[in-house]
Amino acid sequence: MQDAAKLAHQIADGQRRALARAITLVESARPDHRAEAQALFADLPKGREALRIGLSGTPGVGKSTLIESFGLKLTAQRLRVAVLAVDPSSARSGGSILGDKTRMEQLSRDPNAFIRPSPSQTQLGGVARRTREVVQLCEAAGFDVVLIETVGVGQSETMVAEMSDVFALLMAPAGGDELQGVKRGIMEIADLIVVNKADGDLKPAAMRTCADYMGALKLLRRRVQDPEGFPKALMVSALEDRGLDDMWEEIKQLANWRKEHGHWAARRAAQAQHWFDEELRLGLEALLTGTDGTRALVAEGRKVVADGTVTPAEAAARVLKHLQKGAKSTVNAG
Amino acid sequence: MQDAAKLAHQIADGQRRALARAITLVESARPDHRAEAQALFADLPKGREALRIGLSGTPGVGKSTLIESFGLKLTAQRLRVAVLAVDPSSARSGGSILGDKTRMEQLSRDPNAFIRPSPSQTQLGGVARRTREVVQLCEAAGFDVVLIETVGVGQSETMVAEMSDVFALLMAPAGGDELQGVKRGIMEIADLIVVNKADGDLKPAAMRTCADYMGALKLLRRRVQDPEGFPKALMVSALEDRGLDDMWEEIKQLANWRKEHGHWAARRAAQAQHWFDEELRLGLEALLTGTDGTRALVAEGRKVVADGTVTPAEAAARVLKHLQKGAKSTVNAG
Numbered sequence: 254m255q256d257a258a259k260l261a262h263q264i265a266d267g268q269r270r271a272l273a274r275a276i277t278l279v280e281s282a283r284p285d286h287r288a289e290a291q292a293l294f295a296d297l298p299k300g301r302e303a304l305r306i307g308l309s310g311t312p313g314v315g316k317s318t319l320i321e322s323f324g325l326k327l328t329a330q331r332l333r334v335a336v337l338a339v340d341p342s343s344a345r346s347g348g349s350i351l352g353d354k355t356r357m358e359q360l361s362r363d364p365n366a367f368i369r370p371s372p373s374q375t376q377l378g379g380v381a382r383r384t385r386e387v388v389q390l391c392e393a394a395g396f397d398v399v400l401i402e403t404v405g406v407g408q409s410e411t412m413v414a415e416m417s418d419v420f421a422l423l424m425a426p427a428g429g430d431e432l433q434g435v436k437r438g439i440m441e442i443a444d445l446i447v448v449n450k451a452d453g454d455l456k457p458a459a460m461r462t463c464a465d466y467m468g469a470l471k472l473l474r475r476r477v478q479d480p481e482g483f484p485k486a487l488m489v490s491a492l493e494d495r496g497l498d499d500m501w502e503e504i505k506q507l508a509n510w511r512k513e514h515g516h517w518a519a520r521r522a523a524q525a526q527h528w529f530d531e532e533l534r535l536g537l538e539a540l541l542t543g544t545d546g547t548r549a550l551v552a553e554g555r556k557v558v559a560d561g562t563v564t565p566a567e568a569a570a571r572v573l574k575h576l577q578k579g580a581k582s583t584v585n586a587g
Numbered sequence: 588m589q590d591a592a593k594l595a596h597q598i599a600d601g602q603r604r605a606l607a608r609a610i611t612l613v614e615s616a617r618p619d620h621r622a623e624a625q626a627l628f629a630d631l632p633k634g635r636e637a638l639r640i641g642l643s644g645t646p647g648v649g650k651s652t653l654i655e656s657f658g659l660k661l662t663a664q665r666l667r668v669a670v671l672a673v674d675p676s677s678a679r680s681g682g683s684i685l686g687d688k689t690r691m692e693q694l695s696r697d698p699n700a701f702i703r704p705s706p707s708q709t710q711l712g713g714v715a716r717r718t719r720e721v722v723q724l725c726e727a728a729g730f731d732v733v734l735i736e737t738v739g740v741g742q743s744e745t746m747v748a749e750m751s752d753v754f755a756l757l758m759a760p761a762g763g764d765e766l767q768g769v770k771r772g773i774m775e776i777a778d779l780i781v782v783n784k785a786d787g788d789l790k791p792a793a794m795r796t797c798a799d800y801m802g803a804l805k806l807l808r809r810r811v812q813d814p815e816g817f818p819k820a821l822m823v824s825a826l827e828d829r830g831l832d833d834m835w836e837e838i839k840q841l842a843n844w845r846k847e848h849g850h851w852a853a854r855r856a857a858q859a860q861h862w863f864d865e866e867l868r869l870g871l872e873a874l875l876t877g878t879d880g881t882r883a884l885v886a887e888g889r890k891v892v893a894d895g896t897v898t899p900a901e902a903a904a905r906v907l908k909h910l911q912k913g914a915k916s917t918v919n920a921g
Binding site: 282291299326330371382385386521522523525526529531532533534535536537538539541551554555558559560561562564565566567568570572573 | 625628633716719720722723763794835855857859860862863865866867869870871872874875885888889892893894895896898901902903904906907
């Protein structure tokens with residue numbers, strides 16, 4: 254694995270082509286590529302940490318415009334910024350129609366920025382693994398901030414929150430009664446609610462919406478990993494570049510507080526354990542589709558339990574027994 | 588397995604002691620008991636179906652009073668009624684302080700009623716399996732109605748809904764703004780929202796609450812398995828025995844409509860497949876705690892991923908590799 258050591262060195266040295274090559278390894282489904290990726294991780298420098306910011310928002314809320322303005326603001330401060338996208342729909346559509354680099358034209362030309370579109374994989378589990386590993390590669394490559402962006406659909410926001418140090422939810426100005434529509438679970442994982450489009454005609458609505466969120470957030474129980482006043486709602490205009498400095502200050506304040514109070518490291522450890530559990534779960538489930546025999550037995554099980562001729566417990570026991578026998582017969586054959 | 592055939596015959600014959608013995612088998616964790624239970628299920632008469640009614644409500648909402656009144660109403664119509672309780676807290680407390688039979692004094696003395704308290708098991712998965720299998724035993728024993736009762740906590744309501752033909756949610760009268768507090772997911776699985784305590788001082792509040800729920804239910808998308816007007820909210824007083832006939836009529840109407848339109852059987856088949864998937868999941872997870880070696884490796888995995896020295900994917904891969912090796916070494920030793 255001398256190659257892995259060399260690649261690790263190049264990544265640590267900040268070479269973009271090495272980073273891109275490593276990401277290709279990480280995204281690959283080929284077993285030899287996965288083995289190379291694992292060897293690479295063992296060789297990467299430890300201890301380099303970026304600030305991982307998760308950002309979620311529904312389509313049309315102005316995510317790209319905000320990331321472009323926000324990212325340029327950070328690179329202007331000589332910070333190196335990586336932007337990763339997690340698009341749960343890319344599995345079906347094979348990627349967004351407008352590429353991420355088209356969406357963020359100026360930022361994509363910035364030498365201190367690195368933009369990576371969403372991988373197209375069939376399973377959200379696969380997307381989660383790839384994104385987590387790319388975050389680690391970006392940290393090893395010396396990026397100061399890793400922005401992980403997702404649309405607010407299904408499980409993808411929870412997934413991104415579970416790999417972020419700070420999680421922000423981007424919202425559009427709305428009528429008062431729409432507030433209820435925000436999923437309760439999301440309010441509970443958001444550190445910041447950022448109301449965008451506080452410009453032109455929408456400004457009064459944005460102010461009202463922001464006030465509504467402030468009120469709603471006050472009703473939530475304060476979390477132990479939060480300083481006074483968090484989670485917080487604030488108002489920005491990505492278009493007119495207003496409020497973004499405040500947003501950055503709030504993020505830094507929260508991150509620093511968590512570092513000083515021991516919650517930063519604890520949060521990262523808990524997240525790693527969460528992903529370990531998820532990987533185990535996915536790995537175990539993969540056993541059920543591993544061979545034709547098992548797949549047939551699972552299909553048969555679904556049929557007989559639907560008929561009511563076999564109880565679910567008994568049908569499942571048959572599959573599990575077969576799985577264990579399968580492992581044995583592999584040995585006998587070998 | 589001649590014993591199983593005999594026991595099956597006695598159950599089909601409506602012998603209560605045989606039913607109680609079978610439930611003991613089903614609740615047992617002993618492998619020989621589980622084998623006996625499986626043999627028993629193979630011998631039970633097929634095709635006997637009860638109406639399975641799920642009923643959920645938080646403590647204090649008047650569940651016991653309602654079940655007592657409602658159950659007596661059914662037995663008065665010569666219907667045989669089984670009442671099963673699912674108490675997710677019984678795992679810790681070792682059962683409710685007031686036994687179920689104390690809570691429903693008259694019904695428990697009724698020869699056409701059969702009341703079975705919640706089993707105390709450490710895992711909700713175990714409780715689910717046991718309850719499902721007891722439902723099947725009660726059907727084989729010729730009960731017409733099986734009432735599955737649970738408190739509205741955590742996963743237990745979803746679990747009960749997944750084994751019911753009709754699912755009712757019992758609510759107390761509330762102030763208008765408390766309506767938001769109802770978990771959205773619950774509104775989506777309830778067939779009936781029953782507002783209890785429509786008596787005395789609380790009657791006006793009950794009427795308001797019922798109207799609020801009617802309004803809220805109208806906002807939900809109509810489900811294909813529902814006739815016009817469902818899900819529905821209605822008002823009862825378990826204490827004064829009012830509205831319970833209506834409640835029974837609504838339940839029968841819904842059940843008959845679903846039978847006539849093919850949704851009844853489809854729903855039961857889908858539920859059986861859901862439980863098959865759950866049993867598979869639990870069985871696979873049990874592999875992780877099956878041996879000291881695996882448990883140690885999982886603990887080690889949780890440690891190294893928290894340290895950040897090994898990626899979650901790599902740590903999980905190690906455990907999964909060990910699991911397969913474990914099955915192999917069993918063979919080599921044997």
